[in-house]
Amino acid sequence: MDRREVFNFSAGPSVLPQSVLEKAASELVNYHGTGMSVMEMSHRSSAFMDIFADTKAKLRAALKVPETHEILFLQGGASLQFSMIPLNLTAEGDRADYAVTGNFASIAAKEAGKYCDVHIAFTGEADKYVHIPGQDELSLSPDAKYFYYCSNNTIFGTAWNYVPETGDVPLVCDMSSEILSHPVDISRYGIAYAGAQKNMAPAGVTVVIIDRNLAGHERKTTPLMLSYQRMIDKDSMYNTPPCYNIYMLGLVLDWLKEQGGPEGMERIKHAKAKLLYDYLDDSSLFRGCAEKSSRSDMNVTFRTGDDALDAEFVKFAGANGLQNVKGHRIAGGMRASIYNAMPVEGVEKLVEVMKEFEVNHHV
Ligand SMILES: Cc1ncc(COP(=O)(O)O)c(C=O)c1O
Numbered sequence: 001m002d003r004r005e006v007f008n009f010s011a012g013p014s015v016l017p018q019s020v021l022e023k024a025a026s027e028l029v030n031y032h033g034t035g036m037s038v039m040e041m042s043h044r045s046s047a048f049m050d051i052f053a054d055t056k057a058k059l060r061a062a063l064k065v066p067e068t069h070e071i072l073f074l075q076g077g078a079s080l081q082f083s084m085i086p087l088n089l090t091a092e093g094d095r096a097d098y099a100v101t102g103n104f105a106s107i108a109a110k111e112a113g114k115y116c117d118v119h120i121a122f123t124g125e126a127d128k129y130v131h132i133p134g135q136d137e138l139s140l141s142p143d144a145k146y147f148y149y150c151s152n153n154t155i156f157g158t159a160w161n162y163v164p165e166t167g168d169v170p171l172v173c174d175m176s177s178e179i180l181s182h183p184v185d186i187s188r189y190g191i192a193y194a195g196a197q198k199n200m201a202p203a204g205v206t207v208v209i210i211d212r213n214l215a216g217h218e219r220k221t222t223p224l225m226l227s228y229q230r231m232i233d234k235d236s237m238y239n240t241p242p243c244y245n246i247y248m249l250g251l252v253l254d255w256l257k258e259q260g261g262p263e264g265m266e267r268i269k270h271a272k273a274k275l276l277y278d279y280l281d282d283s284s285l286f287r288g289c290a291e292k293s294s295r296s297d298m299n300v301t302f303r304t305g306d307d308a309l310d311a312e313f314v315k316f317a318g319a320n321g322l323q324n325v326k327g328h329r330i331a332g333g334m335r336a337s338i339y340n341a342m343p344v345e346g347v348e349k350l351v352e353v354m355k356e357f358e359v360n361h362h363v
Contacts, residue, residue, distance in 0.1 A: 001321070007346035010324035011154050011299060011337040012177065013197040020251045020341075038247045043240050052241070055250035062180060062253055062261050065209055066187045072208040072228070073236045073246050078104070078176045078195035081206065082111040084226045085172055085191065088218040090116040090145045097121040097144040097169070101160075102129045102153030103330060104174060109148070121147065128331075129156040132294040135165055146170045146190055146214075152178035154198070155328040157301030157335060158294040163188055170214060178298050179207070180256060181340055182266035190214045196245060198298070199340045200252055205245035256340065265340050272338050272347045273297035279351045285358040289333060303333030304361075310334060313357055320353045322346075 008015045031038050034047050041048045056071050065071060074080070085108075090096055094116045098109035100123040112118050119141050122133040140147065147166040152159045154177040163185070164171065170190025179194040186192060191210045197203035208228070215228040224230050230238050259265060277295060280288045280302055289301040304310050310333050314326045317334075327333040338347055 005321045006323055007321060007342070007349055008323045009336045009338070009342070009346070009350070011198070011328065011335060012195070013203050014337055014339050015341045016202070016248075017252065017255045017341045020248070020255050023251055024248060039244050041243065043237060043243050048243055051243075051247050051250060052236075055246050055253065058250060058253035058257070059207065062256060063184065063186055063209070068213075069186055069189075069209050069211050070215070070232045072210065072231050073241050073249075074206045074208055074231060075204065075242055076206060077203070078174060078193065078206055079107070080226070081174070081191075081193050081208065082108040083115075084228070085146070085148070086112040086115040087222040087226055088228050089170075089172070089190075089214060091217075091219060093117060094145045095119055095141050095143055097139075097141050097147040097166075099123075099133065099138060099147070099149040099164070100125065101132055101156075101158060102150060103155050103328075104153070104176075105148070105150040108150070108174065112148070116145070119144065129153060129158065130289060130294065131291045132158050132160050135162070138164060140166060140169070142167070142169070144169045146172045148172045148174075150174040150176075152176070152296050152298050154299050154337070155301075155331050155335075156290060157288075157296045157299040158290045159296035159298070161293075170211065177337075177339075178296075180262050180265060181269050181298060183262045196249060198337070201245045201249040203245075205242040205249060207249075252341075259340075268344070269297040269338070269340070272342065272344055273300060275344075275347050275351055276300045276336060276338070279354065283354070283358060285361060286334075286354060289331070298337065298339055300336045300338060301327060301331060301333060302336075303327070307332065309361065312361075313354075316357050317350070317353055320349070322350055322353055325350070 096116050097119050099121045100106045100109050109118050121138045124131050147169050151173050172191040175192050176194040177198045180199045193208040196205045215232050218227045286302050317325045325334050327335045
């Protein structure tokens with residue numbers, strides 16, 4: 001299939017901007033006359049050190065990261081943060097609050113439970129994670145070392161539309177599937193982190209933004225590779241960093257700037273998501289899965305109510321060039337991931353194909 005005939009709705013790894021891929025392709029074999037690919041360079045070389053510093057500066061500018069916070073480029077995916085966070089922020093017996101609004105927050109809470117006293121501040125498990133709690137639904141512990149939440153739940157298509165208020169308890173947030181899609185006040189977070197493979201770069205680099213005051217308190221047994229302080233001291237180069245992914249992130253950040261940065265993205269994402277949700281609310285065949293007030297602009301989940309019909313739609317969408325609209329296996333139904341790099345034309349085409357399917361499968 002020709003790339004121009006395909007819209008890729010994958011939840012991650014996901015679509016990257018066309019111009020970024022073209023730029024990367026043009027520099028793949030010989031980066032800026034060095035006679036080398038970025039993949040082949042020493043991470044200590046001046047050419048790569050420039051790429052590294054530029055990418056970090058671009059990310060700091062895009063998210064307006066204050067000087068109190070460090071930016072780290074780590075490995076191990078977002079999932080390794082599930083362990084790294086309690087291993088650095090708690091001692092045995094310490095308490096940490098977790099809001100469990102989806103699968104990844106649930107895994108994070110279970111992982112943290114190996115190391116500290118996890119208090120479930122909210123769980124949406126009973127209602128299949130269709131709901132994001134309001135501030136008054138959170139059961140907060142004043143003595144918690146941190147409050148953990150996942151701002152966008154990739155699998156269930158829900159998002160927090162506010163930043164929880166936790167007093168002096170630092171906020172720790174998994175922003176994997178929404179980072180850079182809207183402005184955020186990083187100064188409110190102790191740690192904000194995200195795997196790259198949705199809005200930032202190919203899988204392989206994890207961005208961790210951390211208030212320096214939270215580093216340096218890791219347990220004695222915390223592996224060196226999992227020490228935030230170690231990584232801060234070594235500017236993410238305690239070992240070989242994921243060089244090529246960092247370079248790709250730099251290219252994506254250039255593209256993002258051309259789109260108006262997170263502010264520009266916020267306007268576009270609302271418009272894109274509205275197209276789909278407006279149609280879902282009118283449709284007599286499809287319906288959205290998440291509660292209206294908890295809907296995500298990044299991952300739109302929907303279903304017909306009939307598994308066989310859902311499967312038929314996924315096939316029909318694929319035949320029309322709309323790839324990866326099948327829902328996650330634990331949620332079923334369909335999911336359209338419409339991250340920053342998904343053009344509005346992709347969403348328009350999806351709505352068009354859904355309408356056509358609805359006409360032919362009227363119930
Ligand atoms: C919100 C969220 N957190 C964590 C993860 C796990 O990320 P990784 O596969 O990079 O470990 C994902 C993966 O999709 C995710 O969507």
